[in-house]
Amino acid sequence: MPELPEVEVVRRGVERWVVGRRIESVQVLDPRSLRRHEAGPVHFAQELVGAVVSDAVRRGKFLWLPLAAAPGAAPRDALLVHLGMSGQLLVKDPELPDEKHLKVRLELSERPGTPSELRFVDQRIFGGMVLDLLVPTDDGAPGGLSATGAPLVPARAAHIARDPLDPAFDADRLHDRLRRRRTGLKRALLDQSLVSGIGNIYADEALWQAGLHWARPTDTLRRPETHRVLEAARAVMERALAAGGTSFDSLYVNVNGESGYFSRSLTAYGQAGRPCPRCAAEGRASLIVREQFMNRSSYRCPACQRTPRNARF
Structure with missing residues (x-):
């Protein structure tokens, strides 16, 4: 299973390549990767399309992408990503062939010199994605390690303690x-x-x-x-x-x-x-x-x- 440094490496990559971009389309190739999203794949796609990824945040091994209605707007919910045993987030050019175990594809708005697809690949299907409401942190500190430091955390991750790399760790x-x-x-x-x-x-x-x-x-x-x-x-x-x-x-x-x-x-x-x-x-x-x-x-x-x-x- 990926450890904290692996998840942080992924977070930094997503922060560099994905933050600030709008989600243009969503393709769910395997609904099992959305089993935590009780409303189903159609709702998942409808809610994501048009949203702007405003940040990339990590607390422990939990990774989430806060979503805003427009650039600069305050996020209300987030795309929470569970890497599980074998989950991967890959930024790829659309021209490149699909990975064998590709589960979810997000098409991103164009940015010169940057691949325009975010792919979730998971061979063992222990990971997954879910949309979750952002709630205030119990201590008023940032939700986790991120660029913006917003004091918000997905409701499903609110019970997770802070990690030793978190500036707010006590x-x-x-x-x-x-x-x-x-x-x-x-x-x-x-x-x-x-x-x-x-x-x-x-x-x-x-x-x-x-x-x-x-x-x-x-x-x-x-x-x-x-x-x-x-x-x-x-x-x-x-x-x-x-x-x-x-x-x-x-x-x-x-x-x-x-x-x-x-x-x-x-x-x-x-x-x-x-x-x-x-x-x-x-x-x-x-x-x-x-x-x-x-x-x-x-x-x-x-x-x-x-x-x-x-x-x-």
Whole structure:
């Protein structure tokens, strides 16, 4: 599944190529990709045609395009895009052949030197699109990372917490909430109602960088430790952004069809049996191990991420 940096790479591409353009026509090739839009494909197309994409916004792994009636007008609703396991947003020239798993095509107003189609491609059909009403944010801050910073968020995404790359993210507030929970640290980091955008890959990377075990009880965390793991998560994501994302699956590509390659720089996730870079640098011999976690895998160094006595697995 695309992680936060992948979605941010897509958001930046959409911001560059799509924002400010009018939607001229909509073609739905597979209604299953609109299953979250209860009013159906006809209503979806009717509502989109003529709308102007006023921004591209991301909170965690949620991406949405606010829609206005005219350039400069205030948006009332948004096109919310779920990438799911394999969803892609591609900006393409109409002359180029359709992708095998093309689901929805939006024709955009002409802009010199810019492709005029926004295509939603999804092989596994876990993603989709839906039109949703924009509502005010509960804290009055911008809905998410965007150019305009409007304090609006789609109603379906209002329950999602802010992510560590969000300028309005409050680390101290999260620490207080973690201290009230009786759960393991990684479980909490994956809880999108507490902090969004940290998936399995980046949780392992952040925990390794912070030197904390994934089963550390959250109610025992000290404030500096919470800040350390959040700063680590932010640093890992920023490195991934600089590298274009983390692609283990050829299905993930950005809006120009280019895959990310941050997977080459991972220090913990997927590195079972390899030396821990920190231990090696300090002259110790320790190998990264793979452990079972919530029906998936978790990776850590047993020497510098020691199991706490009161671990919550």
